[in-house]
Amino acid sequence: MQISDLPYPDPGVPDARSGPRLLLWLGRNQLGGQLKALGWGLLHFCGIAGLPFAVGLGVEAVVDHDGTRLLEAGGLLALAGAAIAVGDTLLHRAAVTNWITAAARVQQLLARKTAELGSALTRRVAAGEVVAVSTSDVEKIGWFVEAVSRFLAAAVAVLVICVGLLFHSPALGLVVALGTPLLALAALPLLPHATRRADVQREKAGRATELAADTVAGLRVLRGIGGEELFLGRYREASQEVRAAAVHSARMWALISAVQVLLPGALLVTVVWYGAALVQDGRIAVGELVTVFSAVATMLYPLRHFEEIAMAYSFSRPSAKRAARVLSLTRTEAGGADGTHGTDGADRADRMDGRDGPAAVAAPPGPGGDLYDPETGLLARAGEFTAVVCGDPDLAGRLAERLGGHPAEAGDSPSVLLGGVALDELELAAARTLVLVQDKEPVLLSGTLRELLDVPASGQVVAGAALAAARCGDVLDALLQGAADGVGDPMDARITERGRSLSGGQRQRLALARSLVTDPEVLVLDEPTSAVDSHTEARIAAGVAELRRGRTTVVLASSPLLLDRADRVVLVHEGTAAASGTHRELLHGDPRYRAVVTRETDEEQRRDPARPGLVRQLEEELEEQLDEQLQEELTEIEESA
Structure with a gap:
């Protein structure tokens, strides 16, 4: 493998059972590059080892006034110099190639693991780490x-010098061989x-990096609440701890x-002297x-390379341990549909080494399957627009991730089923x-709008239909x-x-358009209109419902404008699907649903049954009139658009 x-094409399956095993696996996978570097290194160091013997022969030739031997010594010096120059140049080239390719392999593995785990990664490992x-x-x-090869x-080379000195000058060679x-x-x-000191330094540096990443990510919020200096002070303290640990470690290396x-x-x-x-x-x-x-x-x-390899291992071992920890995480750590648990890093490594058979992979379900979550009892029927209302926003986020096949915690719940097939038993693709x-906060990558919407679909x-619907x-x-x-x-605008450069609502709508372009069999949206105004939200609800007609769509939201467009609404109360029906049915028939959607207080709920029937009737009639008026406005807007 060359840098070019x-x-x-495939970085392989790493042995992530421990840091040393990961290093050994990397070395085995770069055996060709290691042997190449070793060969050039032998040429370089053997050229260095030959210099003393050529110099000794030259001195003896001068003492003996032997011109022929002096020429021979000069030739040996020239040959050793050429070996040193060629070997050093090509050794450096091969060694740097090994360095970069090994680092690139680990980076590819980490990128692949990040793509595999998605948002679940940062719940298991800190983003800064x-x-x-x-x-x-x-x-x-x-x-x-x-x-290693150097x-x-x-x-x-050291062994060659010692053996050569034993034959050339046994008395002094023995001293060198023993010393x-x-x-x-x-x-x-x-x-x-x-x-140990290097480990402490790495640990403190990792914490400082995490703190810096968290501070930068929340800098706007920190400035808003006046907490910027507080967090910067914490980072200064962490930075000074890293400096002190680095000095402490440097003293030992010194x-x-x-x-x-x-x-x-x-x-x-x-x-x-001797x-x-x-x-x-x-x-x-x-x-x-x-000569000696x-x-x-x-x-x-x-x-000096003995010291370097010791230092390299001391610094790389904790780094490899952290990398192995990330690479050992699996998408299927949560229990499957039958209650069985997924594999851990050691099991994966065992399968990789051939000590166990490959994990069973389920066949993808046929089109038109229902989406079912055994943990909450939520059922999203195939081809329907299902809205899910949760009183707890955090629960809604976890539920959205579960519906996408990303379990929140390892081994605590069965997998979501699509058409009767567990999602975590399917191939990731x-x-x-x-x-x-x-997600509730989708990320837009830099590039043109055309590139943003150029996704697997x-x-x-x-793209035009998705942008219009959003x-x-x-x-x-x-x-x-x-x-x-x-x-x-505008498709070529960056x-x-x-x-x-865009507002929160504009970013949210572009992300929604990107999701609509993919046109998956099941689309799960977590609060897709939380950052837009009511007028735009109503138009988006109508556009999404129309574009996704006949496709399974699940929206986690509490906005009446979205809920009223849904074919079916499910209330998830205290982690369980407690009620289902249309928005209007639940609004008038379930106090728990009404409390979430209308933000009704407990006192208002207690007073609600005592309201006069005439007032209740007038409220319902007014609500119907407003709904009809809103529908008429939406129709006019759609026709004009």
Whole structure:
């Protein structure tokens, strides 16, 4: 895999049982790149290992006044220099490729997991942690994957130098061979302390990132209530904690670096002192001493990679642990329709390793199936416009997510059924083709309006019809007004990130149009008109009802204008479908429904049965007259449009 080939056609199924297993899985999946980097690393470091021997041969040739051997030594030096240059260049290229491709693989896996879980992800993992994992953590994971091949090449080079010195100068070579393992392993006792401090630093940095993300997301609200300075003060405190933890961790790494400098220096002094004594005794030649001294000096460079691999692992292990935690989450963690629970990360990894068979996937249901929620008893009949009224807005949001196949909590409720088939047993692509849920606060991505509406769809609803049903005429005018010169089609006008240049109602209507274009078999809308005025809301209700005629539509709302357009209204009271019927039937026959829709207080409900019958009759007649007048106005508006 080259950088130009990214992204991966399929990043694979990760082993997310733990951080080290994830790192091992990444290394196995980049075995070709690792072997390539190892080969170039061996060429580079063996060139470095050959320098001392070429220098020693040259010194001996000068002492012996042997021109031929001097030329041979020069040739060896040139060959070693070429090996160092070529090996270093291509090693760097291969290592950086391994780094970037490993980071890109993890990012693809995280993006795929985010798309799979949808809004359920941020309920299980903080949004700030997801951001930290997908940015700084993937870089540290890639660093370790990249450093492994260079470390192995450096280890081989150190071994070659030690063995070569044993044959070239046994007396001094033995000293180097005994001292080198001490140099390589001297930092091991300090690594657990450094790792713990690095973990603390990462944990504090993750909390600071979460706090920053939450503060930025709610900055407008914080300014409105005067809490901006309070939260900024909290972030300053968290930032200072991260700084203190980083300094605390850096001190340990500085100690490890000092050990890596002090001990090789001590070995070098020992070699020079002992070698000088051997030269004076005539036991070795000057060239041998120069060779050993140069070998020890050059060996300091590959030995640094022992420190680097230790540091890379210490930093990447907690990062890989956090990434594995996110990647181990599954869409089917909630119980199925039969009460069974979904799989966890270990089960998924077992299936990936072949220790278990593939999970059973249900066949998609045929068209025209009812949508049924066993937990609440809510039934949305096929082809009908069903409105759902919940007294608790949070319950409505959770219900909308459940209807889309995203259970709120792991293992606590059965799956929603579509045509008798559990949604969480379907392939993800099939489930999302059948059921689409529009959140209460949908997000608009930057780009042109044409790109916004270019989504996977049935092809039965064109963009113009969806925009008309969502009453986006004024939105198109606003986009065209703010478009760049030369743009004459509102479909080519650009929408800023999250639609910041539009009002809340305009963003809501564009999101509704995007949902209508997809034309799923079941469309679930959570408060789709909460940010528009009553006049526009009435027109939207009529447009959606007309466009979705014959298709299953579920709207969670409490607006009478929407409820009156529904074929059937269901009241969900205290988590259970308590009543159903038309809006007018429930309004006059169910006090609980009337209390939610009309915002009637308990005192008014207690007084309601005692109202004079004539007043009640007059109120009903007035309501009917208003409804008839509203219908006439809507008809006129539709005809003029």
